[in-house]
Amino acid sequence: MTKVLVLLLAMTLAAFGSSAALAAGEPSTHVPTLLVTGANRGIGLEFARQYVEREWKVIATARDPSNASELQQLASQHSNLVIEKLDLADNASITALAKKYRGQPIDVLLNNAGYLGEPDGQALGKTFDYPMFEEIMRVNAYAPLLMSQAFLENVLAGEQKKIIALTSGIGSVTLASRFGGLVFYRMSKASLDLGMRALQADVRSRGIKVGLLVPGEVETQMLRDSGYSGRGKSPDDAARALIGVIDGLNDQDAKLLSFDGTIVPF
Template identity: 40%
Template sequence: MTSRTILITGANRGIGLTFTEIYAKQNWQVIACCRDLEQSIELRRLAKQLPNITLETLEITNPKQIQNLAYKIMQPIDILLLNAGIKGASQTLSEINAEDMLTVFDTNVVGQLSMIQYFADKVTASYDKQIVVLSSKMGSIDDNRSGGSYSYRASKAALNIVMKSVAIDLAPQGVHVLILHPGWVKTRMNGSDAPLDTFASVSGMINIINNYKNFKSGSFRDYKNQEIPW
């Protein structure tokens, strides 16, 4: 079998950068995408060390950029790994801001679905036929015991139902969908108080991805392979 290809969004730092490094060192062809390559010093340094990394500028809220990238990439995409996302403001009920909420939804929901729309054919044409999206336990309705974070919680709950529909709609083409919660990871989004490093989180998620045939398409699981209630 020829070398397989993974496309990773939000590849410039944190979880996305760690995914990029691990898959590249496992000899995958990695298409690493981020909004601003000029500012992505660590990603550019990694790409110089590992020639199987291809860098692409991509803003997932820009459908034209997504379309252009889909036209540019000729090979099948074995794994479409949708990691890019934003947290938005940490809101109490009195602080809800419609503009912030729409911005978060545009990235965390609409942008992810746009990526799938334009890349579904390339995933379908591949060997693995996987779509993996990073969601969050904060999108679990059953698990919400602390309230707040309206924009982020709502966007991740919406993303989960969108991905469940994608899993159903693409099942006839043999595409498998995984919805993963990375845990509370030390990233710029979560801050330094988070207990988990990116390597532990990503290693756990890759183990699930590698064994995707053991899980129903559309499964919602955390990095420790525990099923998360909707």
């Protein structure tokens, strides 16, 4: 009983202390936390770099950390970055990471990783590759949902309460009939968009904001593999623009937001 009273008193004093600090205009001492997937290369590596430079605590995941030399180098220069192994095609890998971080508040859960697949295995007139279809759907559509579920309590405990997923304009249902190709990848992103919008409806009353971000064309391995390389922006510019959109996210309607903040039709 005495222990409970002491705890309640301590909590009241802590709450009073922080509101008094705010009232006095003192800067907040809160260090926000980011968890970003697919941080070994491309846009994910730039997210890790830029959030670390903003002095966030960054949990950067990679499928094979021993092969993530640039991320390793970043971690050696910044103590606020930790690298974790995470294979999004493996449910057990997701639940094990969530177990490890139980109780750790996460301000922004950034589902960045994505898998394009081979263009030839998902084009009409070629042979459809069903195992590849499954992996694309699993990594792009299912894994962000499972991550959101596995880390929900962490996000609820964070101050910003944001769940983000990187989607693609070529997954827009409205714009889909403009050109063909990359069918599995585009289906996976449309499915991701629907899943995350449904998730938003589930978590809205708990204060979570869900953002679906469209990076546009970015010069990464994925764009090179797609055959559209040559006119995209740098991963550095893309991450900077997308972080601006994440910072400004306060709408609880999970719209598709382009890197420049405009709305892409669903």
